[in-house]
Amino acid sequence: MKELDLNEILSKTQDLKEKKVWYVAIIGRPNTGKSTFINALIWRKVSITTNVPQTTRKRILAIYNDIDSQIILFDTPWIHDSQKILNKEINKEATNSMKEASVILYFIDTTRDGWEEENYIKSLIKEIKIPVIKVYTKIDLKPKINIPLNENTFKISSIDKTWFIELISRVKTHLKNWMTLYPEDYYTSQDMFFRISEIIREKVFLNTKEEVPHSIFVSVEEIEDKEDILNIISYIYTETDSQRFIIIWKAGSLIAKIWKESRLDLEKVFEKKVFLSLRVKTREKWKNDEKLIKKMFE
Ligand SMILES: Nc1nc2c(ncn2[C@@H]2O[C@H](COP(=O)(O)OP(=O)(O)OP(=O)(O)O)[C@@H](O)[C@H]2O)c(=O)[nH]1
Ligand SMILES: [Mg+2]
DSSP: OOOOOHHHHHHTGGGOOEEEEEEEEEEESTTSSHHHHHHHHHTSOOSOOOSSSSOOOSOEEEEEEETTEEEEEEEOOOOOOOOSHHHHHHHHHHHHHHHHOSEEEEEEETTSOOHHHHHHHHHHHHHSOSOEEEEEEOTTSOTTOOOOOBTTEEEOBTTTTBTHHHHHHHHHTTSEEEEOSSOTTOOBOOOHHHHHHHHHHHHHHHHOOTTHHHHOEEEEEEEEEOSSEEEEEEEEEESSHHHHHHHTHHHHHHHHHHHHHHHHHHHHHHTSEEEEEEEEEEOTTGGGOHHHHHHHHO
C-alpha cells in the first residue's frame, strides 16, 4: 500500500522525471460510473462505489502512471444547490477540481436519461474555459447504442475496460510536459484515516436504504498499524436515533454485516489482518456542524 508521505516523496525526488503531466477532473451526474472508472484505470480501489447516487463526497485524488505520463485524477462529487454546510463544502470540492484541471472528462450514463441535470452540467462547463471530453459510460449494458465518436467523444465500459487506451491517449494531448508530481509507485494522496472511513461508509451505503446512507458519517478514531495486523477503532454517526436503530437492527445483525464486509475489504486493500472495533452513535444535525465539516474537508 502506498500513501502520500511528504518526507518519502522528498527523499525520492531523483525519481521524478519529465512526462505528460497534470490534473484531470471527472465530472457527471451521480451514479454515472466516475469512481468505478478511476478504480479500474489504476487497478486499485481508491474511490468507493455503490449504486446509491451521491456516494462521493470529497474529491479523491488518484494517480495514474505509465511510460510517458502521470495523470492526476480528481473524482469529483456531484454539484447541487443546497444551503446545508455539508453540501456547500461538497460543491466547493467539485468546482475547485474543475478549475485546476487541464481537461475535464464529462461522464454521461448511457443507461439513463439526462433530463435537466445534464443541462445544468452543460451550463457549468460553458462557464469554465477548459477543454471537455464527453465520455459515455456503461456501454457493456448498451452494446448496440449508436454514439457518433470523435476526438472529443468516447464511450467506455469500466467492467471490460473498453476504449480506455484511446481515451487516455486523447487525455494526454491536453497535458503539459512537466516534472512528475509524485513518485511512480504512488497511486493516491489520501491518508489512511480517510481511506478506512470511506471503506466503512461504502458498506453502510450498500446495506442501508432511503435516507440512511446519506445520514451518516464515519469517524476513524485510532489506527495502530503493526507489521502483521491493523487495529482500528471507528464510529458510524447517524443524524437521529431512529437511523441508529436501523443500523443496529435485529440485535445487531445489520451492523454485524457492515462490520464483516468492512473488515474483509480492509484486509484486501491493506494486505494484512484487520481488527476492527465499530460502534454506532447519534450526532444530531452534524451536517450543519461547521467545525466538524471543515475538519472533514481539510
Ligand atoms: N455495467 C456497468 N456498471 C457500471 C459501470 N461503471 C459503473 N457501474 C456501476 O454504476 C454504479 C455507480 O458507479 P459509481 O462509480 O459509484 O458512480 P459515481 O459516478 O462515482 O457516483 P457518485 O459518487 O454517486 O457521483 C455502481 O453500481 C457501479 O458498479 C460500467 O462500466 N458498467
Ligand atoms: Mg463516486
